[in-house]
Amino acid sequence: MAKWTPKHEAPEPLEGPVVATITGGTVLWFVLFLVQLPFYGWFDDHGHTWWLWTCLAGGGLGLIGIWYVRKRDAALKRSAAAPGPGPGPAT
Numbered sequence: 001m002a003k004w005t006p007k008h009e010a011p012e013p014l015e016g017p018v019v020a021t022i023t024g025g026t027v028l029w030f031v032l033f034l035v036q037l038p039f040y041g042w043f044d045d046h047g048h049t050w051w052l053w054t055c056l057a058g059g060g061l062g063l064i065g066i067w068y069v070r071k072r073d074a075a076l077k078r079s080a081a082a083p084g085p086g087p088g089p090a091t
Contacts, residue, residue, distance in 0.1 A: 025065075
Protein backbone atom coordinates (compact mmCIF):
# COMPACT_ATOMS: atom_id res chain seq x y z
CA MET A 1 0.00 0.00 0.00
CA ALA A 2 3.00 2.30 0.10
CA LYS A 3 2.24 3.05 -3.52
CA TRP A 4 -0.92 4.91 -2.46
CA THR A 5 0.53 6.79 0.49
CA PRO A 6 0.04 10.54 0.00
CA LYS A 7 3.27 12.46 -0.50
CA HIS A 8 1.93 15.84 0.62
CA GLU A 9 -0.69 17.23 2.94
CA ALA A 10 -4.19 17.90 1.67
CA PRO A 11 -5.00 21.56 1.04
CA GLU A 12 -7.44 23.43 3.23
CA PRO A 13 -11.04 23.27 1.99
CA LEU A 14 -12.21 26.29 0.02
CA GLU A 15 -14.92 28.32 1.66
CA GLY A 16 -17.07 30.60 -0.41
CA PRO A 17 -20.71 31.58 -0.89
CA VAL A 18 -21.91 28.00 -0.39
CA VAL A 19 -25.56 28.86 0.32
CA ALA A 20 -25.77 31.09 -2.76
CA THR A 21 -24.11 28.45 -4.93
CA ILE A 22 -26.48 25.67 -3.86
CA THR A 23 -29.50 27.98 -4.16
CA GLY A 24 -28.46 29.03 -7.65
CA GLY A 25 -28.00 25.43 -8.73
CA THR A 26 -31.38 24.45 -7.31
CA VAL A 27 -33.10 27.30 -9.12
CA LEU A 28 -31.35 26.24 -12.32
CA TRP A 29 -32.63 22.65 -11.99
CA PHE A 30 -36.21 23.88 -11.49
CA VAL A 31 -35.93 26.31 -14.42
CA LEU A 32 -34.66 23.50 -16.65
CA PHE A 33 -37.61 21.37 -15.57
CA LEU A 34 -40.13 24.14 -16.30
CA VAL A 35 -38.55 24.94 -19.69
CA GLN A 36 -38.78 21.30 -20.76
CA LEU A 37 -42.30 20.71 -19.41
CA PRO A 38 -44.16 22.12 -22.46
CA PHE A 39 -42.28 19.61 -24.63
CA TYR A 40 -43.36 16.60 -22.60
CA GLY A 41 -45.03 15.00 -25.63
CA TRP A 42 -41.86 15.16 -27.70
CA PHE A 43 -39.80 13.76 -24.84
CA ASP A 44 -42.33 10.96 -24.38
CA ASP A 45 -42.36 10.11 -28.10
CA HIS A 46 -38.57 9.85 -28.20
CA GLY A 47 -38.10 8.06 -24.86
CA HIS A 48 -36.43 11.01 -23.14
CA THR A 49 -38.87 11.74 -20.31
CA TRP A 50 -36.06 10.91 -17.90
CA TRP A 51 -34.61 14.33 -18.77
CA LEU A 52 -37.58 16.04 -17.13
CA TRP A 53 -37.53 13.80 -14.09
CA THR A 54 -33.78 14.25 -13.70
CA CYS A 55 -34.28 18.03 -13.54
CA LEU A 56 -37.12 17.65 -11.04
CA ALA A 57 -35.02 15.31 -8.89
CA GLY A 58 -32.11 17.77 -9.06
CA GLY A 59 -34.38 20.55 -7.84
CA GLY A 60 -35.78 18.39 -5.04
CA LEU A 61 -32.33 17.30 -3.90
CA GLY A 62 -31.24 20.93 -4.16
CA LEU A 63 -33.91 21.87 -1.62
CA ILE A 64 -32.40 19.35 0.79
CA GLY A 65 -28.98 20.82 -0.03
CA ILE A 66 -30.18 24.36 0.74
CA TRP A 67 -31.52 23.21 4.09
CA TYR A 68 -28.25 21.43 4.86
CA VAL A 69 -25.87 24.26 3.93
CA ARG A 70 -27.96 26.85 5.77
CA LYS A 71 -27.81 24.74 8.93
CA ARG A 72 -24.06 24.21 8.41
CA ASP A 73 -23.46 27.92 7.86
CA ALA A 74 -25.44 28.79 11.00
CA ALA A 75 -23.48 26.22 13.03
CA LEU A 76 -20.16 27.61 11.76
CA LYS A 77 -21.23 31.16 12.68
CA ARG A 78 -22.36 30.03 16.15
CA SER A 79 -19.07 28.24 16.66
CA ALA A 80 -17.07 31.30 15.62
CA ALA A 81 -19.10 33.59 17.88
CA ALA A 82 -18.97 31.32 20.94
CA PRO A 83 -16.32 32.20 23.49
CA GLY A 84 -13.69 29.51 23.21
CA PRO A 85 -11.06 28.48 25.69
CA GLY A 86 -8.49 31.10 26.46
CA PRO A 87 -4.95 31.04 25.16
CA GLY A 88 -3.93 28.87 28.09
CA PRO A 89 -1.93 29.56 31.24
CA ALA A 90 0.76 32.20 30.97
CA THR A 91 4.25 30.93 31.60
